[in-house]
Each structure stands twice: as C-alpha cells, then as structure tokens.
Amino acid sequence: MHSHVGRIDETDDGVAAPVACDRCVEDECESSCHVYTEAARLKYHKKDARFGCSRCTKRDKPCSLTTNAKAAAEAAPPALSYEELVAEVAALRSQLEQTTAAWGAAEDRVMVLESERRAAGW
Numbered sequence: 001m002h003s004h005v006g007r008i009d010e011t012d013d014g015v016a017a018p019v020a021c022d023r024c025v026e027d028e029c030e031s032s033c034h035v036y037t038e039a040a041r042l043k044y045h046k047k048d049a050r051f052g053c054s055r056c057t058k059r060d061k062p063c064s065l066t067t068n069a070k071a072a073a074e075a076a077p078p079a080l081s082y083e084e085l086v087a088e089v090a091a092l093r094s095q096l097e098q099t100t101a102a103w104g105a106a107e108d109r110v111m112v113l114e115s116e117r118r119a120a121g122w
Ligand SMILES: [Zn+2]
Pocket: 020, 021, 022, 023, 024, 025, 032, 033, 034, 053, 054, 055, 056, 063
C-alpha cells in the first residue's frame, strides 16, 4: 500500500510536474517536483482539489500547484467575447431556421394526409 507520496514518486501514477511548484523552484529542486497524472489524481482525490507535488505532500506543506489549480478551478469561466456571442447567435438562428423548416414540412404533410383521408371518404 503506497502513500500518495509513494505513488507519485514510485509508480506510473506520478509524472514530473510540467511547471515546478514555487517551493521546489525555491529549493532548486525543480526536477524532483512530481505530481499525480490527471488520471491518478481523479482516481485518488476525486473531487478533492488537493494534489500538490510529492515534495510538498511529504513535508505536509501547501503546494503552489494546489493553490493555483484551486484558484483556476474556482475562477469564473471566462465571459464570451463579442465574436463568440455572434457565433452563438448565428448557430441558434440556424437551428431555429431548421426547426421552423421541419415544422413547415410536417404541417404540409398533415394537410396532404388530411385531404387524402377526405378524398377516401373518411
Ligand atoms: Zn514541487
């Protein structure tokens, strides 16, 4: 049974952090700043946002990777730009046009069927 640190350092569940955390940079240990892979993080931490590097976890210190990731996750999603909004409106409008066209076609079909039924003497 591995601890988090053991898993990060000794198994495939750990990878070198793409960017070393502040503490590892400060300690000039960038190359040993290891974190869980995305898959392992989800597996072991689930919704828990705590996934600092193994050095910080070992020292039981807050890791800047955790705080940064937490802050990023908590930050509101970026507002849509004008261009994105225009594209969104255009997409909705074309959906509406397709729906309206399908509706018109269905109504036409109903009319045809009704006149057929009348012609058949229903
Ligand atoms: Zn680190």
